[in-house]
Amino acid sequence: MARPTTGARAGHAGAVPYLFLAPAMALFTLFMALPIGYTVYLSLRRTKVSGLGLGKGARKEIFTGLDNYVNALGDGELWAGWLRVLGYGALVLAFMLGLALLFALMLDASRVRLARFTRISIFLPYAVPGVAATLMWGFLYLPTLSPFGGLPFLGADVVTFSMANVAVWGGTGFNMLVLYTNLRAVPRDYYEAARIDGAGELQIALRIKVPMLTPAIILTTVFSVIATVQVFTEPTTLRPLTNTISSTWSPLMKVYRDAFVTGDLYSAAATSVVIAAISLVLSFGFLRVVKSRAFGEG
Amino acid sequence: MRTNRLAVVAAAALAAALAAGCSGGSGESAAPTASGGAAAGPVTLTYWTWVPNMDKIAAAWNRSHPDIQVTVSKQAGGDDAAAKFLTAAKAGNPPDLVQAEYQMLPSFVAADAVADIKAETAQVKGEFGDGVWGLVTLGTDAVYAVPQDSGPMMLYYRRDLFEKYGIEVPKTWDEYAQAARTVHRKDPKVFLGTFSSKDPGWFAGLAQQAGAQWWSIDGDAWKVAVDDDATTKVANYWGGLVKEGVIDGMPYFTPEWNKALNDGTLLTWPSAVWGPGVLSSNAPKAKGKWAVAPLPQWNAGENHSGFWGGSSTAVAAKSPHKAAAVKFATWLNTDPQALDLLIKEGSVYPASTKGAALLTEAPEYFSGQPDFWRQAAAIGATARGFTFGPDVNVTYNAYKDAFDKAVAARSDFAAAVRTMQDTTVADMQKSGFTLAK
Numbered sequence: 001m002a003r004p005t006t007g008a009r010a011g012h013a014g015a016v017p018y019l020f021l022a023p024a025m026a027l028f029t030l031f032m033a034l035p036i037g038y039t040v041y042l043s044l045r046r047t048k049v050s051g052l053g054l055g056k057g058a059r060k061e062i063f064t065g066l067d068n069y070v071n072a073l074g075d076g077e078l079w080a081g082w083l084r085v086l087g088y089g090a091l092v093l094a095f096m097l098g099l100a101l102l103f104a105l106m107l108d109a110s111r112v113r114l115a116r117f118t119r120i121s122i123f124l125p126y127a128v129p130g131v132a133a134t135l136m137w138g139f140l141y142l143p144t145l146s147p148f149g150g151l152p153f154l155g156a157d158v159v160t161f162s163m164a165n166v167a168v169w170g171g172t173g174f175n176m177l178v179l180y181t182n183l184r185a186v187p188r189d190y191y192e193a194a195r196i197d198g199a200g201e202l203q204i205a206l207r208i209k210v211p212m213l214t215p216a217i218i219l220t221t222v223f224s225v226i227a228t229v230q231v232f233t234e235p236t237t238l239r240p241l242t243n244t245i246s247s248t249w250s251p252l253m254k255v256y257r258d259a260f261v262t263g264d265l266y267s268a269a270a271t272s273v274v275i276a277a278i279s280l281v282l283s284f285g286f287l288r289v290v291k292s293r294a295f296g297e298g
Numbered sequence: 299m300r301t302n303r304l305a306v307v308a309a310a311a312l313a314a315a316l317a318a319g320c321s322g323g324s325g326e327s328a329a330p331t332a333s334g335g336a337a338a339g340p341v342t343l344t345y346w347t348w349v350p351n352m353d354k355i356a357a358a359w360n361r362s363h364p365d366i367q368v369t370v371s372k373q374a375g376g377d378d379a380a381a382k383f384l385t386a387a388k389a390g391n392p393p394d395l396v397q398a399e400y401q402m403l404p405s406f407v408a409a410d411a412v413a414d415i416k417a418e419t420a421q422v423k424g425e426f427g428d429g430v431w432g433l434v435t436l437g438t439d440a441v442y443a444v445p446q447d448s449g450p451m452m453l454y455y456r457r458d459l460f461e462k463y464g465i466e467v468p469k470t471w472d473e474y475a476q477a478a479r480t481v482h483r484k485d486p487k488v489f490l491g492t493f494s495s496k497d498p499g500w501f502a503g504l505a506q507q508a509g510a511q512w513w514s515i516d517g518d519a520w521k522v523a524v525d526d527d528a529t530t531k532v533a534n535y536w537g538g539l540v541k542e543g544v545i546d547g548m549p550y551f552t553p554e555w556n557k558a559l560n561d562g563t564l565l566t567w568p569s570a571v572w573g574p575g576v577l578s579s580n581a582p583k584a585k586g587k588w589a590v591a592p593l594p595q596w597n598a599g600e601n602h603s604g605f606w607g608g609s610s611t612a613v614a615a616k617s618p619h620k621a622a623a624v625k626f627a628t629w630l631n632t633d634p635q636a637l638d639l640l641i642k643e644g645s646v647y648p649a650s651t652k653g654a655a656l657l658t659e660a661p662e663y664f665s666g667q668p669d670f671w672r673q674a675a676a677i678g679a680t681a682r683g684f685t686f687g688p689d690v691n692v693t694y695n696a697y698k699d700a701f702d703k704a705v706a707a708r709s710d711f712a713a714a715v716r717t718m719q720d721t722t723v724a725d726m727q728k729s730g731f732t733l734a735k
Contacts, residue, residue: 049730051518053408053688054438144554156706241552243495243702247695260381262692262725263405265388 043068043269068270078271081251082278084160088250089228091164092171097220099168100175101213105205107176108183119180123173130170134237137166142241154242163234171227175220182216183209218290222283229279232256251275341622343368346383347397347611348375349446351643358639359626366622373397377691380405387411387614394617395627398443399609400433401499401686401694407442408688412612414440418624425632425650429683434610437515437685443610444627445649446640449570450681451503451603452674454577456565457589457666463488463565467591471535474566474594478544481565491566492546492555493536495701498694499606500550504568505529506604506683508596513687519734520687520726525719530712531596537704537711547705556580568593570606571647571674574661586666592677603681608649647674654678689725696721 048062072078103122107115125133140146141153141162153162186209194204210217232252239245247261248254252275259268345356345368356368371393373379380402386392387409398406406412419441423431426445434443455467463481468474478490494500502512508528514521523529539545546564548554558564559581567573577588593603611627613620630636637653640646648654660670667673687693700714726733 047729049408049688051732052515052520053729053731054404054436055407055440056410059408059410139553142552142554144557240496240549241554243547243549243706246699246702248699257695260385261377261695262689263381263384263409 039269039272042266043273046264046266064266068267069274071267072271072274077248078251078254078274081248081254085228085231085250088160088164088167088231089225091161092167092228093221093224095164096168096171096224097175097217099172100179100220101210101217103172103176104179104183104213105209107180108209109201109205119177123177125170126173128170130233131237133170134166134234137162137169138238138241141238154238154244156244159238159242159244163231163238166234167228167231171224175224178220179213179216182213186212218287222286225283225286226279229275229282340364341366341619343395343617343619343623343626344393345370345395345397345626346373346379346393347371347395348373348379349397349640349644349646354643355630355636355639358635359629363626366619366626368395368626377694380691384409384411387616390616392614392616394614394619394623396612396614397446397609398612399607400605400683401502401690403434403442403610403612404436404686404688405691406612407436407440410615412442413615413617413620414442415444415613415620415624415627416441418621419444419628422628422632425652427649427651429681430608430649432685433608433683443612444624444631445608445610446631447572447608447646448649448678448681449503449572449605449607449647450674450678451507451568451570451593451606452573452677453591453593454567454569454573454588455591456562456584456587458587459488459562459565468594470598471594471596475535475539475544478539479542482544488563488565489546489558490544491568492548492550492558492564493540493701493705494550495547495705496549496551496698498697500569501532501697501701503570503604503606504532504593506681507593507602508532508604509602509682511684512693513685515685516734519732521734522687522719522723522726524693524722525712525715529715533711533715537709540705540711541708547708551576551580560584570608571678572607572645574663574670575645578661578663585663588664589667590664590670590673592673592680601680603677605681605683610649687722687726688731689722689729692725693718693722 044063044065045061046064046068048060050058050060053059107119128136140148143150143152143154146153152158190208190212191204194208199207230252231250235245235249235253236256239247239249247257251271255268255271255275258264258271343366345352347370349355352372353370356370360367373382379397380399383392383396383398384405387406388411392411396406396412398412403412416439422444423441430445430448434445435441453467460467463484465477465480466473468477474490481488481490502510505512505528508531510523510526510528510532512522512524512526512529514523536545540547546558548558550567555564559567559577560583562584567577569576573590578585581588592601595602611630613623613627617623630640631648632650632652634652634656637648637650637656640648640653641656647657654671654675657671657674660668664670696718697714700717701711703709704711704714723733
């Protein structure tokens with residue numbers, strides 16, 4: 001009764017833990033590991049056509065080593081895409097997370113009226129599917145249909161801002177909710193202590209709430225970085241409406257174009273692997289940089 | 299209890315779906331490749347198409363052919379449908395029958411995704427004109443599909459507004475340019491036409507009219523001439539007008555374009571014979587105000603047109619029931635009952651000569667022009683196409699990207715055509731096609 005006989009149990013259990021793990025492992029293998037493995041396999045191959053390429057046997061799949069990677073890394077259009085996404089991502093991260101933090105702090109301040117209503121209205125855009133949101137904004141942006149007069153929202157210089165606006169509109173509510181939930185978990189005693197020491201609401205927000213929120217802010221940042229690197233829906237949906245967005249505007253759009261428009265699955269696979277690697281480096285790099293600050297000694 | 303039961307049901311459903319998926323896959327690949335299938339009971343064919351109401355047409359076939367049952371799977375159409383078919387063919391589970399746009403057929407053939415059905419289609423060859431038939435043979439000895447519809451191009455124009463602005467229907471492209479200037483001078487908000495950087499098929503049709511030959515087969519090599527003189531002439535013509543500001547640069551099939559068609563700020567649309575369907579749904583307010591005329595010509599007295607769109611019915615190379623599939627494909631595109639249904643239910647302009655003759659009553663939208671189909675048939679006879687290459691999708695994508703930029707910057711259109719040529723050649727070289735110098 002007193003002491004569990006751990007050693008004997010574990011030895012006796014043997015396969016049981018693996019049995020419990022099996023469903024998760026099977027699903028992971030089937031739906032994660034295998035597709036990733038197949039992508040890597042495809043990325044090392046390409047089709048080779050001979051002659052006119054018509055008729056049987058004119059098209060073969062051959063092994064090409066790292067050629068696809070060399071092409072992907074040497075493709076100026078892909079890097080230009082990264083640059084565009086970087087600019088877009090900087091805008092989205094700054095505005096979306098800044099607004100989310102601001103709204104969360106405001107809602108948490110004790111004097112706010114209609115807190116629940118406000119919270120829901122800010123969150124609501126997140127419930128609108130990305131395609132629907134982009135179409136709606138797209139209609140608002142079109143010069144002849146726009147209620148904002150003939151401003152060129154989809155002009156070459158402005159289109160990045162217009163697209164970032166869609167993402168900010170859609171994403172702020174979700175991030176606000178994450179931050180707000182974390183704020184509610186902060187013990188109220190801290191605020192009381194601060195007030196007794198003479199701190200105002202602003203000081204409490206800056207000196208107590210924001211530091212307490214750091215892990216949550218980092219979490220939302222990592223999620224947002226990953227989401228922006230993968231931006232696809234907004235530019236793809238806006239593209240038919242304007243001639244300022246190319247088929248390779250973002251790296252993921254280039255993958256889609258290669259795979260499904262120009263029919264080169266192999267280049268698309270290689271580019272996907274490159275994008276995954278860059279996403280990993282970006283998100284883990286960011287985590288590494290902020291780790292010690294956020295989680296103490298970490 | 300309740301949640302438990304739900305979970306069990308969900309798990310069972312999932313398991314069943316997985317099992318069905320797996321067994322479906324293996325079943326198909328294991329199916330005998332005997333093409334007769336008469337002994338094996340009724341044959342079931344799947345057919346990917348985006349023709350509206352095709353399920354009703356297939357139902358008519360199914361009623362009279364109990365041994366060959368066709369199931370229609372509605373597709374979105376366009377580039378996506380082609381990509382989906384190529385992916386399915388690569389994965390080994392394509393539909394038995396597929397709607398193939400003429401310009402995509404060479405890609406399907408090059409990917410070994412469609413069957414050569416020359417023997418089975420020999421007796422229907424005479425039902426089609428030589429131009430259309432050439433689009434399904436690609437100029438080779440094989441036959442890769444049965445033509446379904448075609449899209450000879452003509453000029454749609456607003457008759458009422460032509461009168462209002464005092465312009466004649468242009469007979470030549472020079473007159474069209476003059477009219478564009480006149481209209482835009484009289485009202486700067488109004489344009490005679492717009493150049494769409496999103497519709498490579500439209501531009502290809504205009505190039506065909508001018509006599510372009512983007513691809514041709516020279517012995518055992520492809521000849522690529524996307525930037526030939528005819529195409530460059532077309533590009534420079536439109537580029538000049540866009541630069542001058544008298545032709546708009548908004549793409550077709552956008553909300554803006556719909557609005558312009560409806561409110562009378564866009565006066566013409568050089569389009570294909572399937573235009574009435576688009577106009578009636580995108581510009582319902584302008585019903586009865588549009589009329590049709592032959593495309594303006596490059597030289598006075600000439601009589602040429604091009605093709606925009608049009609598609610055929612192809613049989614998948616991996617279909618276990620090829621003979622049955624060809625039977626359906628030939629019935630669908632040559633049988634009088636099927637043609638009648640295609641016209642009435644599917645709003646299709648049939649490629650077969652017999653089918654085109656069935657069209658008599660003008661579309662409701664063109665009630666003001668009772669001779670609509672007579673005009674269309676006369677224009678259709680003057681349309682000339684060209685052989686499409688095996689990587690049209692690359693060329694078309696290059697068109698969109700290059701002309702997007704050129705229209706936005708009002709820069710040199712001929713340079714955009716050269717970009718198309720270079721991109722096409724580079725892609726074909728990379729793939730290993732033999733190219734003629």
